Amino acid sequence: MTTPVTTSSRLPPEAMLPRPFRVIARKEETADTVTLDLEAEDGESLRFMPGQFTMLYVFGIGEVPISISGDPGSPETLVHTVRAVGAVTQAIATLDEGDPVGIRGPYGSGWPMDATEGKDVVVAAGGIGLAPVRPVLLALLADRGRYGAVSLIYGSRTPSDLLFLEELHAWRSRFDVEIEVTVDRADPGWHGDVGVVTSLLPRVAFEPENTVSVVCGPEIMMKVVAAELASRGVGSGSIYVSLERNMKCAIGFCGHCQFGPEFICRDGPVFPYERVADRMRVHAL
Ligand SMILES: Cc1cc2nc3c(=O)[nH]c(=O)nc-3n(C[C@H](O)[C@H](O)[C@H](O)COP(=O)(O)OP(=O)(O)OC[C@H]3O[C@@H](n4cnc5c(N)ncnc54)[C@H](O)[C@@H]3O)c2cc1C
Ligand code: FES
Secondary structure: OOOOOOHHHOOOHHHHOOEEEEEEEEEEEEOOEEEEEEEEOOOOOOOOOOOOEEEEEEOOOEEEEEEEOOOOOOOOOEEEEEEOOOHHHHHHHOOOOOOEEEEEEEEOOOOOHHHHOOOEEEEEEEHHHHHHHHHHHHHHHHOHHHOOOEEEEEEEOOHHHOOOHHHHHHHHOOOOOEEEEEEOOOOOOOOOEEOOHHHHHHHOOOOHHHEEEEEEOOHHHHHHHHHHHHHOOOOHHHEEEEOOOOOOOOOOOOOOOEEOOEEHHHHOOEEEHHHHHHHOOOOOO
16 A cells, blocks of 8 residues: 655645746856856846855756855845856856856855844855855945954965955955955965965954854865864854755755754755754865
8 A cells, every 4th residue: 555645745846946047147266166147037136145055957957056156235146156066067167148047046044144243253265165155245345334343264275266356355455354365285476375274363353252253165174163263262153154965955855965853955054063063074075
């Protein structure tokens, strides 16, 4: 005898239906990373919270989770910054102006923007991890007076892997945000720092007991940064990380992104560090 399938255990088909979008601009950030501006075919804005992601579908190839890297104040353009690492992301990286894509979402928890009000904010990013925290920086800088000291510490493998270079320069010249950048390996033209992201932490101003930190990058990097912040007195409940696992449905249905008792697509991807520290990987992805 077969067990009857109840309505509640069925995935509503519309939940998996992508909305048609079109690429309206394409920018090569680095040799393997592009930023795409997308516009909905129906003209309707896709409002989102910094930290949320969408499922981006390339017709005939597949669908992957990608964080929104654009300005939450300009939801009429959906911005994604994608590093080509496999079949789908390579297909995304070759998309050009006018090409169609499908979008589901936005999904997931956002960075704790309410908790940052009146606080010092330390944003720490590694590699492609700068993309998911860019909306946080744009939101903080758009309303700068509502926050205390704001800083970004950012590390990449080499100088040619640095994302959003023009924007980093522009932020630096504002004088109301501290921008510190380091690379793992310098090249002959590089005059900046070489070393791990945590080596930049002593340079930035923050009062530990009044600080919220937003951390995104490889899990090993997030663990090291969180440990350093905690050793300086930032409460682990005030440190937030964004986690990645393979996803299929993105709506808490299929179990692909199971993370202990939670699903990363539904309960994350942003979590308070203290909630997930014991479950995070200790090696780089
Ligand atoms: C919530 C969330 C937000 C994300 N945001 C971004 C983003 O803003 N920009 C971006 O470039 N990527 C982002 N990713 C990662 C992106 O989804 C993966 O790179 C993509 O799914 C890989 O698919 P693929 O078919 O191109 O490669 P695959 O053929 O699936 O894999 C190629 C290689 O990448 C590894 N890989 C696969 N999935 C992941 C993953 N989730 N994390 C790390 N390594 C993986 C595989 O182990 C393999 O080595 C995000 C992932 C999640 C879960
Ligand atoms: S991707 Fe299906 S439960 Fe998270």
